Amino acid sequence: MIPLVTHTPRLMLLAASRALLTAELHKPQYFPVLLGAALPADWPPGQYDREAMHYFLEQLTDGGRTAAGWFGWYALHKATAEAPRTLIGAGGFMGPPDAAGVVEIGYSIAADWRGQGLAQELVAGLVQQAADTGMVRHLIAHTDADNLASQQVLLRNGFARGVPVSDGRLRFERPVEPTPAA
Template sequence: MIPLIHQTPRLTLLAASRALLTAELHKPRYFPVLLGAVLPTDWPPGEYDEDAMRFFLDQLTAGGRTAAGWYGWYAIRKATPTSPKTLVGAGGFMGPPDASGTAEIGYSIAADWRGQGLATELVTGLIEQAERTGMVRRLIAHTLPDNPASQQVLLANGFQTMGLDPEGRVRFERIVEPQAL
């Protein structure tokens, strides 16, 4: 079974569940209570929109327990003496790895929390999570050509630029060294 919580120095990464996604989509005032964290004012961030939430919920519903951990992950900044636990971003995988061991990741950080290295830390955590599954051999990611901050996050995490994909996005790849649980 895939671990559904992953810790980094400043973040707790929590795998999305059907209950969390349902609350996020349909009962937003209960979502932070279930999550146990304060929401930023601009939630949801970036490309993590209602369509992404619905996609993750549909995939978790269709895939049952085997789908857990292969879709959305919430990035919660750990409490400090001056601030409570706060949801700062979302990321995750677009599904389990394919037959060759390739999985795709994506991520978004709330505007109020950008520029603090949290996206880099979130991606590091997703890479570590992929390694922990023992199933992923290669990760891919895409950014828009006019998003240098996102490109820097990937480069800082050992991804290499592979050129443009057919949709005009910059494609990145990274080899993963799987580690059995």
């Protein structure tokens, strides 16, 4: 079973569920209550849009329990004495690994939370999550050629620039070493 919550120093990463995605899409007033977090004003961020939400919900519905943890993840900034727990971004995998153990990741951070190293921390959490499954051998990610900040996030997380893809985006990739069993 894949863990559905993981922690980084400042973030709690929570795997999307059918209940959370349904609320996010159809009952947005209940979404922050179910999530247990405040929402940023510009939610949803970047490429995490309604189309992505629908895709993740469809995959979780079709795949049942085996799909849990292989699609969307919410990035929640941990509560502090000064601020409540807040949803600051989303990321995740585009599905379970293929036969060769390859998985694609993606991520977006809400505008007010950018420039604080949180995207780098989110990606590091996703890399660790992939390693912890023991099933992933290689990660890939794509970013627009003009998105230098995203490219730096990937490079700082051990990704190397691969070949450009036909739509003009840049491909990044990195090997994943499974986490040794305790």
